[in-house]
Amino acid sequence: MERHLLQITGLTKSYDGGRTHALSDVGFDLHEGKSLAVLGPSGCGKSTLLRLIAGLETPDGGEVVMNGDSLNDVPPHRRGFGLMHQDLALFPHLNVRDNIAFGLRSQRWESEAIESRVNELLELMRIEPLAARSVDAISGGEQQRVALARSLAPRPRLLMLDEPLGALDRRLREELAQEIRRIRDHEGVTLIYVTHDHDEAFAVADGILVLEQGRAVQHGPPEDVWLNPATPFVARFLGHENLFRCEVSTGPNGIREASCALGFWQPVAPSDTPRCTALIPPEAVTLTPLNQDDGVAATITDVTLQGGSYDVTLRIRGETLRAGVPVSAASTRPQPNTPVSVTIDWTQTRLLNWVE
Amino acid sequence: MKDSPVNLWRTARIALPLTFLLIAFAWPLFSITRFSLGWDGQGILSPFIDAASDSYLRGRFxxxxxxxxxxxxxxxxxxxxxxxxxxxxxxxxxxxxxxxxxxxxxxxxIVMALGLLSLLGPSGLANDALTGLLGFDNPPIRLLxxxxxxxxxxxxxxxxxxxxxxxxxxxxxxxxxxxxxxxxxxxxxxxxxxxxxxxxxxxxxxxxxxxxxxxxxxxxxxxxxxxxxxxxxxxxxxxxxxxxxxxxxxxxxxxxxxxxxxxxxxxxxxxxxxxxxxxxxxxxxxxxxxxxxxxxxxxxxxxxxxxxxxxxxxxxxxxxSFITPDGLGLDGYTAIMSNDRNEYFYISPIAAIRNSLAFAVVTVILAVPLGVLAAYGLRNPRAWWRNPLDALYMLPLGVSAVTLGLGYLLSLRIGEFDVRTTVVPIILAHTLIAYPFVIRVVLSTMRAIRPHLREAAHVLGASPLAAAMRVDLPILSRAILVGSVFAFAVSLGEFGATLLLNRPEYTTMPVAILNYLTRPGAINLASALAMSTVLMVVAGAGFFLIERARYRGWGEF
Missing domain, CATH: 1.10.3720.10 (MetI-like)
Incomplete structure (x- = not known):
């Protein structure tokens, strides 16, 4: 049976004497060995959540429970957690090796044990040649690795990473995200990963917690969050653009169906809501030459090439629809101002239980 | 987290500097105010009125x-x-x-004054050169x-x-x-x-x-x-x-x-x-x-x-300082290193050097911990009292040395308990003048230590004390060294307050220099020049240390 390693209940924190609510009533459980990504835009309270769990700040309300024990009165240095700051916070007066060894010295490890653990991490992070270097004399990506190694070294019960790939360029970010997965599995560490980038969150975590203005608006596996965003905010934050309001009615044959402004309708599972929102993935939209079949007429307004697909913006019945056309599937580049016929694969479309 | 050592530390870093300021700064200033406003029975404001009605004193202002x-x-x-x-x-x-x-x-x-004397004085280098080269009979530059x-x-x-x-x-x-x-x-x-x-x-x-x-x-x-x-x-x-x-x-x-x-x-x-x-x-x-x-x-x-x-x-x-009436020589240096004149009021130069060094060491011992402590009290930029407290700590910079000496002479006594004739007022003066510099140097480095560093240390298992010892102290050590050198140099060169508070047995190098200058004779001038040079070299060496540290990117003007 999986054990709850960490239970967070009702964490609340405000600043400026209650005027700024950084975090309101946030709670979740985390099983041992699992990874949770805390996702949200800047200023949503992600970092505050980490700082409260780390004990660097005192919550106004709520509790952090580890293995059944409340940590509220435990100072940060006795929690046995690891935290990698967004700005890394490497000690400028110590070299790479001594930075990594810092936590081990705090725990008063034997010097041979420190030596071998530091070597193990240098090897794991592939930074052995940097051991004696000053932390100011290595590159940004290398500093990131040193910071990660330093927080991993004391074998924390829980490792928290605050925007660990924030300042890096795209290639390095992908490389390091992969690295973090490898190391997470190697060390079997329980992980909380804070980021504003959903791709990064999905790449690293097996659970996602979305924060909006200090509130937890959705918590679930990545697939569920992606397919069923719980609020318009989550949907937009994940980059979903094809969101259309639908009216639900009972058709002549007694089937409840949802119809949206685009002129499409689909049967829906029985539900009490009179309205819902259709989330149409761009890849569910197919474009064909006009009048070739029974699609809905639309006009192409813009075309860009992104990641191997044409991102096509369409004007359809006064609404804007985005379609993704793989370059390999298109014979020529779709041209703006071309009238097309649009069909939608309803099996890929989700009906969400809210309206904006 | 709120165990007593932490609270004690939090109190001390504000209470100790404030106590020092109260004794070494507020008290003398209060005494000056009391005397000048005539609160000691002179009649309200009478000293002020006397001073203001004296045309000579108005002229001085x-x-x-x-x-x-x-x-x-x-x-x-x-x-x-x-x-x-x-x-x-x-x-x-x-x-x-x-x-x-x-x-x-x-x-x-005082060293600068002697430098100008050596350059432009009656027997300065400029006049020597002009009389020697151009054959003037009298020193042509008469600026003294x-x-x-x-x-x-x-x-x-x-x-x-x-x-x-x-x-x-x-x-x-x-x-x-x-x-x-x-x-x-x-x-x-x-x-x-x-x-x-x-x-x-x-x-x-x-x-x-x-x-x-x-x-x-x-x-x-x-x-x-x-x-x-x-x-x-x-x-x-x-x-x-x-x-x-x-x-x-x-x-x-x-x-x-x-x-x-x-x-x-x-x-x-x-x-x-x-x-x-x-x-x-x-x-x-x-x-x-x-x-x-x-x-x-x-x-x-x-x-x-x-x-x-x-x-x-x-x-x-x-x-x-190396020129004697008979050409190059070490007359001045020999004079300040010997002790063989039996003049009345004669101040032993070796004793002056010893006194100066002793005062400087004591100043460092007092001013540096005090300044570091005060800087810790000013660390939190969000506390409402931070700016007023910082301003209060810098206030001694606005008090002239002689005023300070005067203040001590008018205070530092409670009934029979009187420390004005001891070394205490000199030490207080030197420490008071030196410690604002220590605060500035340490604080600017302290601000460069991002709070995240300390947090990172906490999360890595270091207690607040351990974080201070393992993160703050190593980073601050250079600033503390700079502050120490500053305090040392300030104490060595302090003249005004020391002169007012001076007693023969506590004579320092600057006071001794003045003493030599007020006496006639080439050997006294030579002694003054030699001692000034020693003072200059010591201050210069200290400054060299500071500059080296500054080049590493720390410190502010």
Whole structure:
């Protein structure tokens, strides 16, 4: 049976004497060995959540429970957690090796044990040649690795990473995200990963917690969050653009169906809501030459090439629809101002239980 | 988390510096106020009225203000072109010259006075050279005891403030604003007068306020180089207290001077922060010029010549200290290293050196922990009391040395318990003057330690104490070293307060130098020059240490 390693209940924190609510009533459980990504835009309270769990700040309300024990009165240095700051916070007066060894010295490890653990991490992070270097004399990506190694070294019960790939360029970010997965599995560490980038969150975590203005608006596996965003905010934050309001009615044959402004309708599972929102993935939209079949007429307004697909913006019945056309599937580049016929694969479309 | 050692520490870092200020600062100032306002039974305000109705004393106030204003204007006029050169040109030896500029500034005023004496005095190098080479019968340069030599001394002394304060702003000014002006069609001349100069003005005004503050309270230079008619308020307070024994009038003058100096300190702080906020500072902002036009060469040569000029007094002192009536020799040094004269009132030079070193060590021992503690109390930038407390800690900088000495003579006694004749007031004075420097140096480094570093240490298992020892202390160690050297140098060179509080058995090197100068005979002059040189070398060595640390990117002016 999986054990709850960490239970967070009702964490609340405000600043400026209650005027700024950084975090309101946030709670979740985390099983041992699992990874949770805390996702949200800047200023949503992600970092505050980490700082409260780390004990660097005192919550106004709520509790952090580890293995059944409340940590509220435990100072940060006795929690046995690891935290990698967004700005890394490497000690400028110590070299790479001594930075990594810092936590081990705090725990008063034997010097041979420190030596071998530091070597193990240098090897794991592939930074052995940097051991004696000053932390100011290595590159940004290398500093990131040193910071990660330093927080991993004391074998924390829980490792928290605050925007660990924030300042890096795209290639390095992908490389390091992969690295973090490898190391997470190697060390079997329980992980909380804070980021504003959903791709990064999905790449690293097996659970996602979305924060909006200090509130937890959705918590679930990545697939569920992606397919069923719980609020318009989550949907937009994940980059979903094809969101259309639908009216639900009972058709002549007694089937409840949802119809949206685009002129499409689909049967829906029985539900009490009179309205819902259709989330149409761009890849569910197919474009064909006009009048070739029974699609809905639309006009192409813009075309860009992104990641191997044409991102096509369409004007359809006064609404804007985005379609993704793989370059390999298109014979020529779709041209703006071309009238097309649009069909939608309803099996890929989700009906969400809210309206904006 | 709130165990008692933490709370004790939190209380101590504010309570201890405040207690020190209460005894070493508030008490003497209160006593000065009490005496000057006649609260001790003299009749309300009578000392003030006496002082104000004395036309001689009114004249001293006017002269003090006048000489400070003139010195400030001359120092700015002399220093600004150099500030421009150091801000905008990169040339070989620039770093060395910038470091050298500061040498006169860090020398005790009495050493600077002797430097000018060695250069321009009756038996100074300039006169020696002129009589030797051109065959003058009498020394042609007769500047000693004139107003001119006082102004020269002040300009040489304050040149470093103008250059270092203003060129730093100038060099780090974000060039984007000037570029924007140029893109909007402004000529270089137009850019300078309408963009650069207005942006620079607060920095110039801040430098002016600081120079005015320093020259307004000039003491050692006036005492040694000036004539009686050049007495500043500072000199007058000294005379009133030690020669005329009129403590009430002295206190009234001191209070008037205090109001003026606090005003200037306040103006300096305001202007300084205005300068910082108005100019978006960027490290190495402006593009340095390596121009090769004739104007460029003249500008650079002019700056180099200025630096050489301000360096000439200390160099002259060094050379002059080896010149005896019979050519080169070590007469002065032998004299201060021996103890064989049985003069009445004779002060043993070795004892003076020993006393100075002892006071300096005690000052470091007291001022450094006090300053570090106070800096810790100021660390949190969000606390409402931070800025008032910081201002309070800096307040001693606005009190002149002689005023401080006077304050101690009028306080530091409760009934039978009287410490005024012990070493205590001298130690208090040195510590009070030194510890604001320690706070500044330590605080600027402390602010550079991002709070995240300490948090990272906590999360990695370090207790608050362990984090302080393993993160703060190693990073601060260099700042603490700089602060220690500063405190040491300040104590060694302190003259005004020590002179007022002096007793023969506590005589320090600066007091001994004055003592030699007031006696006739070549051997006494030689002793004064030799001892000044020793003082200069020790202060210079300390300064060298500070500069080395500063080059690593720490510390502020």
């Amino acid at each position: 006017i002269f003090t203000t006048w000489q400070a204003a003139l010195s400030t204007i001359l120092a700015l006029a002399f220093g600004l072109p150099s500030a421009y050169v150091f801000a905008r040109y990169r040339f070989r030896g620039r770093g060395l010259l910038l470091a050298a500029i500061t040498i006169p500034f860090i020398l005790p005023p 005891n004139t107003f001119a030599i006082i102004l020269i001394a002040h300009v040489v002394y304050e040149y470093a403030i103008v250059v270092r304060l203003i060129s730093t702003f100038w060099a780090n000014m974000d060039p984007a604003v000037q570029e924007a002006a140029a893109m909007l069609g402004a000529s270089p001349r137009h850019v300078f007068f309408n963009v650069t100069l207005p942006l620079l003005l607060p920095a110039v005004a801040a430098a002016a306020a600081l120079i005015f503050l320093f020259t307004f309270t000039s003491f050692g230079i006036i005492l040694i180089l000036g004539a009686p008619q050049h007495a500043t308020l500072e000199v007058e307070i000294y005379t009133l207290m030690t020669k005329l024994f009129r403590p009430h009038i002295a206190a009234a003058l001191a209070l008037a001077q205090l109001i003026a100096t606090f005003g200037m300190l306040w103006a300096y702080v305001k202007l300084q922060s205005a300068a910082v906020t108005r100019i978006r500072l960027r490290a190495q902002g402006a593009t340095p010029s390596t121009g090769r036009s004739p104007t460029d060469y003249i500008m650079r040569l002019g700056a180099i010549a200025s630096v050489l000029l301000v360096l000439s007094p200390p160099v002259a002192l060094l050379l002059r």
